[in-house]
Amino acid sequence: MSEKIGFTDEYYMQQALKEAREAFRKDEVPVGAVIVCEGRIIARTHNLTETLNDVTAHAEILAITSASETLGGKYLNGCTLYVTLEPCTMCAGALSWAQIGRIVYGASDPQRGFSRLTPSPLHPRTEALGGILAEECGSLVKDFFKRKRS
């Protein structure tokens, strides 16, 4: 077991950032995610929409699939998702079906983020917290699109 119980949100977000940087290296929109259960990281994923040629291959969707595989169950009530960018409509919907316990995200996404939507697409028992390492998470995405346009 490489992760200890009781690490901070910032620690796990750094792990998600590592994944986001891996996406950047692959020329993917740099979003990374980890899912933590009882202090252990049980899924580490990053956006692979270009590599897989599939719009559904967001970091969060891949993380849910991976965590369900690890746990042998499709509900993630006891888990926390750390993701570098606010989840979009699709991912928020998926997280709702998974009944995830907690969502911690880095940068906000005013255009695509779930928090624009009414009623909230999250499961009523899901706790959500944004703004953890927001600047670092957001800069990575901004740098990516700046490089794309240049």
Next chain:
Amino acid sequence: MSEKIGFTDEYYMQQALKEAREAFRKDEVPVGAVIVCEGRIIARTHNLTETLNDVTAHAEILAITSASETLGGKYLNGCTLYVTLEPCTMCAGALSWAQIGRIVYGASDPQRGFSRLTPSPLHPRTEALGGILAEECGSLVKDFFKRKRS
């Protein structure tokens, strides 16, 4: 090529219903989908959330992945999705990323369907039409849950 160009919405919905019945047989919530491009069915899928132990394995998500694989591209602008039940938040978000041309659904889903949400989670250029073979599509779901409860 087994499908001809110019079939009606009802015809393609019947094909989606075949998939939904297959899901029913597998003890899955009976929702089926097909994606049609230039009159040809390029993806046929049904809900597999129990079989795959994965909340993201809705018929629509599997259909998008399958159609993208067939077309070799991740955008489905020229395609129509036929699905027996109104897409949920997750699936509507995925269909938006895919920029699907048209969505035709059977039964409405007042609790989970995308049309509850504001602003609309669909891509602005996506056309949506509900109510095709609605009774047949809805009965299948109702029968499934009635059987589950008995």
